[in-house]
Amino acid sequence: MSYFAHSDELPDWAAKVPDGWGMDWLKWSVELSTKRPTESEQESLPYISNEDIASWTGQLLIEEPRPAEADSRVFQKDDVLFNKLRPYLAKVYHATFDGASSGELLCLRPSKVVEPRFLFYVLVSKGFIDAINSETFGSKMPRADWEIVGHQPLPLPPLETQQRIARFLDEKTARIDGLIEKKRALLDRLAEQRQALITRAVTKGLNPDAPMKSSGIDWLGDxxxxxxxxxxxxxxxxxxxxxxxxxxxxxxxxxxxxxxxxxxxxxxxxxxxxxxxxxxxxxxxxxxxxxxxxxxxxxxxxxxxxxxxxxxxxxxxxxxxxxxxxxxxxxxxxxxxxxxxxxxxxxxxxxxxxxxxxxxxxxxxxxxxxxPPVPEQAGIVSYLAEQIEKLRRVSERISQSLRQLTEYRAALITAAVTGQVADLA
Structure with a gap:
């Protein structure tokens, strides 16, 4: 009988799952793969490190993975890699190819009772990450070892339900990520606008009709x-x-x-x-x-x-x-x-x-x-302070919306993998 059949010590995020779902220690449903690459694999396998994985989304940040390093671990397609260094960064990757990874990434190979994509979403859920982070060791570079990660609860709905949850989250998070990307692009454009505004004011002044001269300095111009x-x-x-x-x-x-x-x-x-x-x-x-x-x-x-x-x-x-x-x-x-x-x-x-x-x-x-003359400097400073404050208010509204979307994304994943989303349990 599973420990969880008689446990009242589950963390809050996993304490309530629907009737008919199983629950067990993560380590009983996945295999920790520690295989090191052979010399030929080291030359042929693509390599990724924890720094190559985006936080929370699991996207790779590199277009072409590098050749493998000596101190690495072999992973297979559909393995799930979990970053044990500073786990609060939530760097989790569902492998879409065979390769080798940094020793900082735990290579978890799903068993027949857990779908790889569902496993990915459990491991990247805020509840799971917070639970791991609360048990790390080391102050400057906190880490979680396999004992910590393996002794976390893993919700286990029927496989068909796992697949349905994974498809649901793939669709929903893709839409949310698209909105997040657009808002980040807006923030980038506002930052560029701020920079152009400052540069124009402090190098050309506020009077567009003022006679100009060459400064003789490349970066400054006229x-x-x-x-x-x-x-x-x-x-x-x-x-x-x-x-x-x-x-x-x-x-x-x-x-x-x-x-x-x-x-x-x-x-x-x-x-x-x-x-x-x-x-x-x-x-x-x-x-x-x-x-x-x-x-x-x-x-x-x-x-x-x-x-x-x-x-x-x-x-x-x-x-x-x-x-x-x-x-x-x-x-x-x-x-x-x-x-x-x-x-x-x-x-x-x-x-x-x-x-x-x-x-x-x-x-x-x-x-x-x-x-410029001091009175003109004062006028430029006053103008820039006013304009930058306007841009700051716009940026803050966008940033607030971005934070809300990010929080909603995290809450949606946790709710889905614990059976709290209607029609998916």
């Missing part, structure tokens, strides 16, 4: 004839690197890292702290924080510090603080630093280092900036 162009060092009052120290989850002073710079603003989520920091390294309202060292695609990222925190704030060593003279408004500078043209220039100036790129002061200080 600018209003009455504007100046100066290297960054000419408009800086001071600049300084941040702190090189081991950071803690709590303390007296927040230390900004690269991840806290988001679309020109400071995000105070996921902060790290130190107990004591030199007063000269404390940020003041109007300081612009610039990322000088990181992977090349992140060099040049900047954000303005507007205050608003309940604690003093400093910055990490790979960031640099810019404090401007009265002739260059920090809000205007922050917009300029966010333009694609300046970012591309900054990244061409960055020197390669070990696994990183470094934009040192002798290089970033020479980057030339457009300098």
């Amino acid at each position: 600018i209003p004839a009455h504007w100046e162009v100066l290297p960054l060092r000419r408009v800086l009052r001071s600049s300084t690197y941040g702190i090189s120290a081991s950071l803690e989850p709590a303390g007296g002073v927040a230390v900004l890292r690269m991840g806290n710079l988001t679309e020109g603003e400071i995000d105070f989520g996921d902060l790290r702290f130190l107990d004591d920091v030199d007063q000269n390294l404390m940020l003041e309202v109007g300081d612009v924080v610039f990322n000088r060292t990181n992977s090349l695609d992140l060099v040049g990222k900047a954000a303005i510090f507007r205050g608003g925190a309940d604690f003093p704030v400093s910055l990490a060593s790979y960031l640099v603080r810019f404090r401007f003279t009265e002739r260059y408004l920090p809000e205007y500078s922050n917009f300029v630093m966010g333009t694609d043209g300046l970012l591309r220039l900054a990244r061409t100036l960055a020197l390669p280092s070990i696994g990183q790129a470094n934009l040192n002061p002798s290089r970033y200080a020479q980057i030339e900036f457009p300098i």
Whole structure:
């Protein structure tokens, strides 16, 4: 007799299934395949890693899988691969071909009592993922081993019902995914519109009839004839690197890292702290924080510090603080630093280092900036703040709709695989 016939300890997501459905430990209905590829298989089998699988949807993110690696596991068509590293990412793949996979992917081979596509939907359901995630080990890179995964409940309706549920979910999730993709495309277009709006305003001004002149700078092009162009060092009052120290989850002073710079603003989520920091390294309202060292695609990222925190704030060593003279408004500078043209220039100036790129002061200080009169800078900042807020409100409505669709998709899968959808049980 199944354990579940007399168990009152089922997790909530699987506690109520229709009469006539079975239920058992996952490990009794699937086989964990641990076969390693032979030398010839390693050369011939396509290889996928956990990074190649999209979260929640199970779609492959690569068009042509790579050749297999030595430390991999062989899988067959209709096996279901479950990512045991950071399982909250919900990376589950229903194999449509024979291949080899990363050792981080558990290769589960369905038995005759479970349909592969139904198994996929159970494993990618939010209830199952949450149950696995609650039992992981390791803080920085949480993992779930086979003992954790195998000792999860697996609803087992009749095979014909499993097939009907899988077909239903294939159809419904395809429609939902299509809507999600359209909304993400809308968000991308809004982001492009935002970038074009900023670039146009800070490099051409707000007067379309203003006489223009060549700036002599490739990324900047023509600018209003009455504007100046100066290297960054000419408009800086001071600049300084941040702190090189081991950071803690709590303390007296927040230390900004690269991840806290988001679309020109400071995000105070996921902060790290130190107990004591030199007063000269404390940020003041109007300081612009610039990322000088990181992977090349992140060099040049900047954000303005507007205050608003309940604690003093400093910055990490790979960031640099810019404090401007009265002739260059920090809000205007922050917009300029966010333009694609300046970012591309900054990244061409960055020197390669070990696994990183470094934009040192002798290089970033020479980057030339457009300098309108201060009243004009203020007008551009005011105009951009108003327009960007309008775009932000539109983006937030789309993002909210996107979140609702995503939540509905997850709830629908869990409901279907537990028999809570009418006419499918």
